[in-house]
Amino acid sequence: xxxxxxxxxxxxxxxxxxxxxxxxxxxxxxxxxxxxxxxxxxxxxxxxxxxxxxxxxxxxxxxxxxxxxxxxxxxxxxxxxxxxxxxxxxxxxxxxxxxxxxxxxxxxxxxxxxxxxxxxxxxxxxxxxxxxxxxxxxxxxxxxxxxxxxxxxxxxxxxxxxxxxxxxxxxxxxxxxxxxxxxxxxxxxxxxxxxxxxxxxxxxxxxxxxxxxxxxxxxxxxxxxxxxxxxxxxxxxxxxxxxxxxxxxxxxxxxxxxxxxxxxxxxxxxxxxxxxxxxxxxxxxxxxxxxxxxxxxxxxxxxxxxxxx
Amino acid sequence: xxxxxxxxxxxxxxxxxxxxxxxxxxxxxxxxxxxxxxxxxxxxxxxxxxxxxxxxxxxxxxxxxxxxxxxxxxxxxxxxxxxxxxxxxxxxxxxxxx
Numbered sequence: 148x149x150x151x152x153x154x155x156x157x158x159x160x161x162x163x164x165x166x167x168x169x170x171x172x173x174x175x176x177x178x179x180x181x182x183x184x185x186x187x188x189x190x191x192x193x194x195x196x197x198x199x200x201x202x203x204x205x206x207x208x209x210x211x212x213x214x215x216x217x218x219x220x221x222x223x224x225x226x227x228x229x230x231x232x233x234x235x236x237x238x239x240x241x242x243x244x245x246x247x248x249x250x251x252x253x254x255x256x257x258x259x260x261x262x263x264x265x266x267x268x269x270x271x272x273x274x275x276x277x278x279x280x281x282x283x284x285x286x287x288x289x290x291x292x293x294x295x296x297x298x299x300x301x302x303x304x305x306x307x308x309x310x311x312x313x314x315x316x317x318x319x320x321x322x323x324x325x326x327x328x329x330x331x332x333x334x335x336x337x338x339x340x341x342x343x344x345x346x347x348x349x350x351x352x353x354x355x356x357x358x359x360x361x362x363x364x365x366x367x368x369x370x371x372x373x374x375x376x377x378x379x380x381x382x383x384x385x386x387x388x389x390x391x392x393x394x395x396x397x398x399x400x401x402x403x404x405x406x407x408x409x410x411x412x413x414x415x416x417x418x419x420x421x422x423x424x425x426x427x428x429x430x431x432x433x434x435x436x437x438x439x440x441x442x443x444x445x446x447x448x449x450x451x452x453x454x455x456x
Numbered sequence: 457x458x459x460x461x462x463x464x465x466x467x468x469x470x471x472x473x474x475x476x477x478x479x480x481x482x483x484x485x486x487x488x489x490x491x492x493x494x495x496x497x498x499x500x501x502x503x504x505x506x507x508x509x510x511x512x513x514x515x516x517x518x519x520x521x522x523x524x525x526x527x528x529x530x531x532x533x534x535x536x537x538x539x540x541x542x543x544x545x546x547x548x549x550x551x552x553x554x
Contacts, residue, residue: 220537220540226544227540227547227548230548231547341473342476343473343476343540344469347543349547350546353547437549441549444546448542452538453465453466456535
C-alpha cells in the first residue's frame with residue numbers, strides 16, 4: 148500500500164537468489180541431478196501459478212479500486228500508516244526469526260552438550276571399555292543435566308523474546324486496523340486512538356523497531372548469515388581433517404596445511420562477522436540519531452503550531 | 457458552552473481528534489457525535505470547541521431542529537493537513553517542513 152494506492156508487484160521467473168542456488172546445485176555435482184530436475188519443475192510450476200494468480204488479482208484490483216477522489220490528507224495518512232506498518236512488521240519478523248534461531252541453536256547446543264556429557268561420564272566411570280562398560284548412569288546423568296539446563300535456557304529465551312514480540316504484534320495490528328479503516332473510509336471505532344495520534348505514537352516507536360533489527364543480529368541478514376554458515380562448515384572440515392591427519396598417522400605436512408587453511412578461515416569468518424556487526428551498528432546508530440532529531444523537530448514544530456494559533 | 461474557559465495550553469492530540477473527526481465527516485457534524493468521536497467528556501469538549509472556534513478552525517451552524525452543527529473551515533482543514541504532513545514527513549525520514 149502506498150499513498151498513491153495499492154501496488155501489486157510480482158516476478159514470474161526465478162530471482163537472482165534462485166539462479167544462484169541452481170548454479171550451486173550444478174556445481175556441487177553430488178546428488179545434483181535429481182535436485183536440479185526437482186528445482187526446475189518447481190520453478191516452472193511456480194511461474195505458472197504466479198502468472199495465472201497475478202494476472203487475475205491485478206484485474207480484480209483494477210475492478211474494485213477505481214481511482215479515488217484526490218484528497219491530500221487521506222493520501223498522507225495512508226502513506227504514513229503504510230510506512231510505519233512496514234517498519235513494525237519488519238521489527239516483528241526480525242525478532243520472530245531471531246527467536247526461532249535461538250530455539251534452534253538451543254536444541255543443537257543441547258544435543259551437543261548431551262553427547263559430550265554422555266561420552267565424558269562414560270569415560271569417567273568406565274574408562275575406554277566400550278564392550279563391558281555400563282551406560283545407564285551416563286545416559287541418566289547426561290539426560291537430566293541437559294534437560295535442566297535446556298529448560299532453564301529455553302525459559303530465559305522465552306522471557307527475552309515473547310514480551311517484545313507481543314508488543315510488535317500489537318503495534319502491527321493497530322496500524323493494520325487503522326489502515327483498513329482509512330482505506331475503507333469508515334469512521335473509527337469509538338474509544339480508539341485516531342489516525343493522527345496513532346501515527347505520532349508509531350513514529351515514537353521507530354527507534355525501538357530499528358533496535359529490534361539490530362538485536363536480531365545475523366538472523367536479520369540472511370545473505371551474511373549464509374556466507375558465515377558456509378565458511379564455518381569449511382572451517383570445521385579443514386580443522387577436522389588437519390587434526391585427523393596429525394593424530395591418526397596421516398601426512399603431517401598435509402595436516403599442518405589443513406590446520407593453516409582452517410585457521411585462516413577462522414580469521415576470515417571472524418573478520419567478516421565483526422566488520423558486518425560494526426557497519427550494522429553504525430548504520431542503525433545513524434538511523435536512530437536521525438529519527439531522534441526528526442521526532443524532536445516534529446514536537447517543536449507542533450508546539451510552535453499551537454503557540455502561533 | 458457559554459462561560460467555558462478555553463485551555464491555556466491545549467493538548468494537541470485533542471485538537472487533532474476534533475479536526476480529524478470533522479475532516480472525516482466531510483460535512484457538518486452534530487456536537488454530541490463529535491464529542492463521542494473525540495472521546496472526551498463534555499467539559500473538556502466544550503473548552504476545546506471554544507478554543508478551535510476562537511481560532512477560526514471550525515464554525516457552528518444553528519439548524520432548524522435545534523441541534524448545533526459544527527463544520528471544519530478551510531483554515532481548520534489546512535491546520536489538520538499540516539499536522540498530518542509533519543508526521544508523514546517524519547515517518548518518511550524527513551525533517552518536518554513548513
